[in-house]
Amino acid sequence: MPCDINDLNWLVERGWFQQNELGYTMHQLLQESIRLQTQATLEDCQGLIESFSQVEFIFGDMPYAEKVKRINYADSLIEFFHPVPENTGFSLLLHKDAYYHQSYLGDYPQALSYYQKALAIHEKVLGLEHPDTAMSYNNIGALYHDQGDYDQALSYYHKALAIHEKVLGLEHPDTARSYNNIGILYHDQGDYPQALSYYQKALAIREKVLDLEHPDTARSYNNIGILYHDQGDYPQALSNYQKALAIYEKVLGLEHPDTASSYNNIGILYHDQGDYDQAFDYFFKAYRILKIKLNPYHPDLQRVHKNLKLTYEKTPVFTEPFEDWLEKALKNENFNFPGSST
Amino acid sequence: MVSVDYSDIALVLIKLGLYACMVPNPAGLISALPDIVGDLFSSFDTTNKPNVIKSFNRLIQRSLDETLKPYFNKQQINKIKATIFSVDNMREYLTDNAYDLFSRNFLNALSQLEPTKNQDWTLLNTDEILKKLLLTINTGIQKDPNLLILDTNVNTHLIVEIVRNLPGGNSAPVNYPKYLTPIELFTPESILHRGGEINELVERLLNSQRIVMISGSAGLGKTKLARAVCYDLEDQLDHIAWLTYDGSLENQLLTLRILEQNPDRQNRLFQIKEFLNTTEKNVLIVLDNVNDIPSHADLQTIASFSPTVKVLITSRLPEIRGVEVYPLNALPLESCMDIFYMHYKLDPNKEQKKAAQNIVNSVGLNTFIVELLARSAQAKGEKLEAVWEEMQQRGFAFSEARLATERATSAQTLEEYVKVLYEMAGLDEVKQRILRVFSVLPHSTPIPVQIKFGCLAI
Numbered sequence: 072m073p074c075d076i077n078d079l080n081w082l083v084e085r086g087w088f089q090q091n092e093l094g095y096t097m098h099q100l101l102q103e104s105i106r107l108q109t110q111a112t113l114e115d116c117q118g119l120i121e122s123f124s125q126v127e128f129i130f131g132d133m134p135y136a137e138k139v140k141r142i143n144y145a146d147s148l149i150e151f152f153h154p155v156p157e158n159t160g161f162s163l164l165l166h167k168d169a170y171y172h173q174s175y176l177g178d179y180p181q182a183l184s185y186y187q188k189a190l191a192i193h194e195k196v197l198g199l200e201h202p203d204t205a206m207s208y209n210n211i212g213a214l215y216h217d218q219g220d221y222d223q224a225l226s227y228y229h230k231a232l233a234i235h236e237k238v239l240g241l242e243h244p245d246t247a248r249s250y251n252n253i254g255i256l257y258h259d260q261g262d263y264p265q266a267l268s269y270y271q272k273a274l275a276i277r278e279k280v281l282d283l284e285h286p287d288t289a290r291s292y293n294n295i296g297i298l299y300h301d302q303g304d305y306p307q308a309l310s311n312y313q314k315a316l317a318i319y320e321k322v323l324g325l326e327h328p329d330t331a332s333s334y335n336n337i338g339i340l341y342h343d344q345g346d347y348d349q350a351f352d353y354f355f356k357a358y359r360i361l362k363i364k365l366n367p368y369h370p371d372l373q374r375v376h377k378n379l380k381l382t383y384e385k386t387p388v389f390t391e392p393f394e395d396w397l398e399k400a401l402k403n404e405n406f407n408f409p410g411s412s413t
Numbered sequence: 414m415v416s417v418d419y420s421d422i423a424l425v426l427i428k429l430g431l432y433a434c435m436v437p438n439p440a441g442l443i444s445a446l447p448d449i450v451g452d453l454f455s456s457f458d459t460t461n462k463p464n465v466i467k468s469f470n471r472l473i474q475r476s477l478d479e480t481l482k483p484y485f486n487k488q489q490i491n492k493i494k495a496t497i498f499s500v501d502n503m504r505e506y507l508t509d510n511a512y513d514l515f516s517r518n519f520l521n522a523l524s525q526l527e528p529t530k531n532q533d534w535t536l537l538n539t540d541e542i543l544k545k546l547l548l549t550i551n552t553g554i555q556k557d558p559n560l561l562i563l564d565t566n567v568n569t570h571l572i573v574e575i576v577r578n579l580p581g582g583n584s585a586p587v588n589y590p591k592y593l594t595p596i597e598l599f600t601p602e603s604i605l606h607r608g609g610e611i612n613e614l615v616e617r618l619l620n621s622q623r624i625v626m627i628s629g630s631a632g633l634g635k636t637k638l639a640r641a642v643c644y645d646l647e648d649q650l651d652h653i654a655w656l657t658y659d660g661s662l663e664n665q666l667l668t669l670r671i672l673e674q675n676p677d678r679q680n681r682l683f684q685i686k687e688f689l690n691t692t693e694k695n696v697l698i699v700l701d702n703v704n705d706i707p708s709h710a711d712l713q714t715i716a717s718f719s720p721t722v723k724v725l726i727t728s729r730l731p732e733i734r735g736v737e738v739y740p741l742n743a744l745p746l747e748s749c750m751d752i753f754y755m756h757y758k759l760d761p762n763k764e765q766k767k768a769a770q771n772i773v774n775s776v777g778l779n780t781f782i783v784e785l786l787a788r789s790a791q792a793k794g795e796k797l798e799a800v801w802e803e804m805q806q807r808g809f810a811f812s813e814a815r816l817a818t819e820r821a822t823s824a825q826t827l828e829e830y831v832k833v834l835y836e837m838a839g840l841d842e843v844k845q846r847i848l849r850v851f852s853v854l855p856h857s858t859p860i861p862v863q864i865k866f867g868c869l870a871i
Contacts, residue, residue: 097848099857220494
């Protein structure tokens with residue numbers, strides 16, 4: 072039954088809500104009385120559930136305090152329903168709110184509790200072998216991964232993988248994502264052989280199923296590149312970075328942040344080998360893109376800025392202060408660096 | 414007690430927390446401390462912290478594995494790790510008591526391990542293990558691009574000293590906005606007959622009491638009174654915040670417009686509290702609807718605020734330990750009648766005036782319900798006699814005789830009143846649904862609701 076703004080105005084006129092420039096407010100006494108008298112149903116709250124589960128609910132460019140407030144709305148909605156409704160729309164909300172707690176509040180225990188509630192719904196409603204159940208396992212794994220609890224993370228990632236392998240098959244992009252996550256986990260632990268093995272499994276699927284020029288395939292090359300880089304195998308690292316870059320440049324374009332990230336990786340590789348000219352060239356390419364695409368506080372932009380500055384200072388040809396030089400260089404479309412090879 | 418060499422990374426991390434809250438102006442700092450410190454500060458910009466924390470967590474995990482291997486078996490290592498990682502939030506390790514917490518948890522974990530045949534824990538040199546662990550962490554930092562910014566060669570004591578001695582140093586002006594939360598617009602005309610209360614509350618907050626609680630039953634106008642106090646004090650304040658208490662003061666403090674770019678909850682809370690505990694600015698914080706007894710921790714937080722931070726609480730509770738109470742009573746009948754006629758503007762004849770008095774009296778002079786009834790009658794264009802009649806039929810009102818001796822103010826009775834009002838209002842299913850949906854959202858917080866998906870969305 073659709074409602075429109077007139078219904079809200081009708082209620083405001085009669086004092087059921089206060090309305091001002093910040094929104095609608097309900098008096099606590101009314102809230103309590105209405106809750107006692109008539110319980111909102113899941114169907115009533117469908118609009119809110121969908122709205123809270125949408126990407127733009129919290130990811131937009133809004134002050135942090137606004138995000139905290141919105142997370143409070145979602146919490147309030149979730150806490151209202153006892154017992155937890157066994158409904159996949161509600162489990163999606165639980166997943167999203169868990170993620171908000173994980174990434175915006177750093178509140179891992181609350182995030183875990185919501186993920187587990189969602190998992191319980193998926194296990195019961197969808198069964199133990201459903202891709203959404205696998206998603207729950209995967210998210211819990213990622214939460215443990217974030218906290219550095221590798222054993223728990225691995226156990227959950229494997230549960231997700233087992234479902235993906237069985238239900239979606241050995242050649243499905245989600246199965247590849249599972250392999251990739253486990254690869255990153257081993258990589259973070261410094262277990263390079265295991266990491267490589269999982270990265271390669273993911274890559275093999277992506278090359279076969281997706282496309283040789285799919286961004287996920289590029290991501291696989293990139294991960295393998297970092298792995299070789301970490302082990303000091305520079306030629307292998309470069310070869311993989313370049314494969315990734317070729318795809319990014321072709322598919323995402325020359326101004327995409329992922330392309331910039333690829334430039335930055337190659338820059339670090341050259342830097343680590345002492346080839347500051349090449350490194351500088353790549354860092355500048357990356358910086359030029361990110362400067363336009365990201366907000367000035369973005370960590371990626373700051374990292375590239377730092378790399379560029381460090382390399383600038385190691386290049387004797389440059390004499391003027393870095394920031395002065397940078398300002399000029401950014402203004403000049405066809406700027407050529409002294410000592411640069413391209 | 415284990416003694417630890419403090420010239421290591423853990424301290425750098427700790428100091429960074431302090432450091433960030435002491436320096437409101439990065440530009441000033443960077444110019445004063447070129448190169449190393451400037452680099453440290455800019456790299457440690459708050460938006461970068463999730464990566465730092467993530468890497469730091471991983472590093473601790475890895476370092477524990479590596480360091481403990483010679484001494485313990487895998488199961489024991491897992492137990493130690495579980496204790497180290499059992500803190501509610503790993504970010505605790507990045508706050509000012511991080512280092513103590515870390516060693517305490519480590520020792521605690523050791524004490525819980527069951528000795529095995531070949532091991533005697535009392536012979537273990539825990540100092541040595543801790544030192545090795547820190548060395549591993551230090552080495553790890555050099556290898557991790559996210560942590561490299563935490564230059565271990567920096568003499569942290571020196572940084573703190575230099576920052577302290579900067580022009581303006583500790584007490585450099587903090588450029589937080591005047592309104593630390595959105596504050597609803599208030600028109601003084603919207604509150605009637607509370608001038609005495611407003612003046613007394615303003616006087617108390619300005620001159621004698623730092624924390625005052627307006628106490629009274631639901632619907633007497635506590636919140637409106639608090640708004641009026643804010644309005645009166647506004648010109649004398651540097652900062653104002655309006656928080657609706659939901660059982661957690663910390664959640665509410667996070668909605669303040671202080672360091673909003675900092676995504677690290679713990680660090681930000683620490684800095685917000687630090688500001689409120691040390692500021693010399695005139696600040697008023699309204700804590701609206703504190704209807705459950707606040708936790709001890711929340712009360713302590715409020716008690717630690719600086720003397721210039723005044724707190725005005727509204728509550729249905731008769732008292733909260735350690736807080737001065739300002740009891741709010743119902744307005745007399747005459748004043749309530751004025752409120753009724755502020756919202757009911759149809760010209761009443763004498764008969765209707767009598768009905769109006771009955772209506773107002775019958776709801777225990779509860780101004781909120783008086784307002785609801787008046788607005789409803791006004792919107793429907795109803796005669797007051799008809800309203801009064803319906804109220805009586807629905808068992809809403811006490812008899813006139815009973816009214817003389819008894820007033821309904823208990824929360825339970827008020828809820829019953831609202832129930833009858835709800836029935837009287839002639840709400841169709843759509844409107845009932847809107848009210849039901851609103852009732853699941855936090856009350857008393859303005860909600861920027863939109864009509865979407867066939868009903869409400871935000």
